[in-house]
Amino acid sequence: MNATERSIAAAEAHGAHNYHPLPVVVATAEGAWMTDVEGRRYLDMLAGYSALNFGHGNRRLLDAAKAQLERVTLTSRAFHHDRYAEFCTELAALCGKDMVLPMNTGAEAIETAIKTARKWGYRVKGVPDGRAKIIVADNNFHGRTTTIVSFSTDPEARADYGPYTPGFEIVPYGDLAALEAAIDEDTVAVLLEPIQGEAGVLVPPPGYLPGVRRLTTERNVLFIADEIQSALGRTGHTFACDHEDVVPDMYVLGKALGGGVVPVSAVAADRDVLGVFRPGEHGSTFGGNPLACAVALEVIAILKTGEYQERATRLGEHLHHELGLLVGTGAVQSVRGRGLWAGVDIAPSLGTGREVSERLMERGVLVKDTHGSTIRIAPPLVISKEDLDWGLEQLRAVLVG
Template identity: 85%
Template sequence: MSTTESAIASAEAHSAHNYHPLPIVVASADGAWMTDVEGRRYLDMLAGYSALNFGHANRRLIDAAKAQLERVTLTSRAFHHDRFADFCTRLAELCGMEMVLPMNTGAEAVETAVKTARKWGYQVKGVPDGMAKIIVAANNFHGRTTTIVSFSTDAEARADFGPYTPGFEIVPFGDLTAMEAAMTENTVAVLLEPIQGEAGVLMPPAGYLAGVRELTRQRNVLFIADEIQSGLGRTGKTFACEHEGVVPDMYVLGKALGGGVVPVSAVVSSARILGVYRPGEHGSTFGGNPLACAVALEVIAMLRTGEFQQRATELGDHLHHELGVLAGGGAVETVRGRGLWAGLDIV
């Protein structure tokens, strides 16, 4: 039995079968390339579902992590630590916001956004207790917790995990009329991916995000942009919302914020929204830890130069041009996406 076969057999025997990986056992990686245990090299076209926007083993991020590992990696949030204030300040500036609530995974950040919107709805908007509604789009993917799968339309992700959490209205992605019809006085937020990633890199109709922004502003409803996959340079802008000149009330960030080194996520918003929290009402043991903050600070510094956004634009133009050639030749039926994010329908 080869090294690859042995590793796969062991994984199959001792790990839950919630994934069905390709028969590749990665041993090392650098940039866009991975090397398996047999020495074969592969071009990584998944990039850790966008967690690796800066490539594998990016030197700046590895050096930042190593330096922090020698100092302190975790403190309780009962204390301050010397990387936390800088992280919150720099991330808020990058987003054009005021406050940051750090967590670890993307799903945690989405849960935090849901809790925040509900709390804001009750305390600020005046929605009756227990009546808050959040509008989401069909074919969404926001994570895999029991609350999040409650508003999924993917049967595979949702089946057998009930009873489901109430309080969500599902409307078709890209349909402003349906969204407006779903809004009531108890609607506290609209939660959307600016580009639907897991659904197949589905692009919104032109003007849709701007329409959502205007509608939510008129109805005193929060616009929450889940930029966990679409954000932080992947589409050629820092945030995918920027392609329509839209600034939401709240960004939900993750994946690339940790540079593929450590899990880092965050909800970023204004003081009037995140200011609803008081000590003890929400938290995380590892959220905002020194190691995570050190790596994320380097990610933010890299994004502030605009270099990576520009490179994603230039290489993305080339990518989509060449994919268009394939589409013209009949090998590919449809090409979608922005920057270095692309979805294909293959004939």
């Protein structure tokens, strides 16, 4: 066996089979490119589900991490440290909010948002204890904890994990009438992805997000935007909600906030929402640690230049134009997305999304399938137009010949 085969065999033998990765073993990476243990290079068109928006080995982020590694990496929140206040101040300003509650992973941040909404419902809105309800959308993906999968409609994510956590109502994504009908006096929040990533990069109909904002304001309900995948430059704006000038009550952030270097997530909201917590009521040993804050501060500084939002807009227009041409060939049924983010529905006659991903891998391009014949395209925002075009050429070759 070669090095790739040995590594995969060992992973299959000793690692739990909760993922089905493509048969490539990455050893090094830089920018938009990864190199495997055999020395083969691949164009990364997934970017760690947007965790790597700023590319592999981004020098600014690595330098920030290295400098902090020499100073202090963890204190726990039992003590203050000298990067925490600056991180909270800068992230709150980026979000236009008063306060930030940092965690580590996206799922932890969603759990934090759920706890925040319920506590706000009881302490501020006056919902009777134990009756708080949160409305979510079908085809959602917010994480994999037992509470979060309780309101998933994906059988793979949900099956065999019951008994499930109550307190959630599922409505069709993009359907304002259904959302309005579901809101009652016990509703404390509406939790939505402004673009549903795992579902295939589904963009809601125009006016939906403003409608959600209007309804939640009128009914005294929190609007929670899960921007874990969609924020921080991916769609051409700092937040996907910006496309429709919508400001939610709560942003949930993760992935790109850690720059692909360390896991960093956060909830950002105003004081009347996040101010419901008192000492001891929620926390995390690693949340808001010095290393995470140092890296995230550099991410925020990068975003403040607007460079990556502009790149995602410009290259995203090119990406969607080129993918749209494939629809006319019959190889692609539809394309959705915003910025450097696309869901591509492959004609079933050409194979499953997994099969197309494997053929692309053989040609040096790495993407990921979802839901049958759909592939997701989300390259690092540092990708050059030339590399993007080369990747699209490989896709055309696989689909059209």
